[in-house]
Amino acid sequence: MTIPVSTDAQGRLAIGGVTASELAREFGTPLYAYDVGVIRANIRAYRAAFAAHQVDYTVSYAAKAFATIAMFQVAVSEGAHLDVVSGGEIVTAQRAGVNMAHVSFNGNNKSDAELQLALDAGLGTIIVDNRFELNRLEELAAARHVVQDILLRIAPDVSAHTHEYIMTGQADSKFGFDVASGQAHDALIAAQAAPHLNLLGLHAHIGSQIFAVDGFVAEAQKLVDLVRAWDYAPQVLDLGGGFGIQYTDADTPIPPTEFVDALVSTIQTGLADTNWTLPAIWIEPGRSIVGAAGITLYTAGGTKQIPGVRTYQTVDGGMGDNIRPALYQAEYEAVLADRPHAATTQVVTLAGKYCESGDILVERAALPPVVPGDILAVLATGAYGYSMASHYNRNPLPAVVFCEDGQAQVVVRRETWADLVAFDEPYQHD
Missing domain, CATH: 2.40.37.10 (Lyase, Ornithine Decarboxylase; Chain A, domain 1)
Known part of the structure; x- marks a missing residue:
């Protein structure tokens, strides 16, 4: 053992x-x-790592790892937000008494019923995955006379060293707007023009159970390069999750500080010569909080x-x-x-x-x-x-x-x- x-x-x-x-x-x-003490300690470790840099940040617990009312209550009691991927997880958050402004909604094929639930519940952020969803969300928000905060999910073409079933950042993925084809930039223009959507920034996720910092550095650099090329100053850059844990002696996890230090440093360095306010940096750990x-x-x-x-x-x-x-x-x-x-x-x-x-x-x-x-x-x-x-x-x-x-x-x-x-x-x- x-x-x-x-x-x-x-x-x-x-x-x-x-x-x-x-x-x-x-x-x-x-x-x-x-x-429960381990859950609390893991959330605190991520928050402390960001606090040391004195940057604007959000640690959102990725609910898909383990979603129950009690888990959500513990997460928010430690200052975490929630990242959900279904209507069921939204309802669970409501039953847990979560501040819905601190909930983001991910997923590649959100139904109309789920989007309507999210809008009516007042979810803070919807992470838009594709053009069909972008258009539909604008229609649903317009019908409710609301303006919904969104992020655009980008497929950054960064492959993580993990099992193919849990790789999500490569170009050939069901998730996110493709960059090379121009889909991502077209979505940016459309989102900025949508009167009932408020584009906060970009989101990406490269996979799960990852032990090396280099993939996250490449992901952060890709997002930095994109916003610079587009001359778009984001309020938020969401780098997702995927931080690995130890299951056996073959696994070599690294502490949250190494991941966070690398992400913050890459974004700060990459945007240092702009006159932009440094965007808030969001992450979405799930497994590494509860595993x-x-x-x-x-x-x-x-x-x-x-x-x-x-x-x-x-x-x-x-x-x-x-x-x-x-x-x-x-x-x-x-x-x-x-x-x-x-x-x-x-x-x-x-x-x-x-x-x-x-x-x-x-x-x-x-x-x-x-x-x-x-x-x-x-x-x-x-x-x-x-x-x-x-x-x-x-x-x-x-x-x-x-x-x-x-x-x-x-x-x-x-x-x-x-x-x-x-x-x-x-x-x-x-």
């Missing part, structure tokens, strides 16, 4: 000061458990040994609560909750209960002896576990608990089998 973990006085895994195996006994498994804060707890089932091949260790969850390993070969580490630092004696494949051969949570998990009923913890699952969970095989979604200062609270209740059929209607055929 290379990821540091917290333990109680008996050396058992602890989450926010609460013993993990006790959480499992009280709330059942599978269980998403979050250390390491979350741990998923499972109950061990039986094993299947195939001599000379492998040993499967089963658990009571799987791809329904964490699709990332099956979707793009994401890797994790696992520990025994009551013996996280015990010597490892075996390498097993941690297999889920779903009816798919690809339902593998950890391909090579180094563990001590495991017996049925042990609580297994998969680390750093706070991002894109719950948010991408499914009802595959008609399994209920796990509960979510927040742990802080030795106290645990359910913030999403566990679904029941009855919940699974609550929206079903019988087929009536004469």
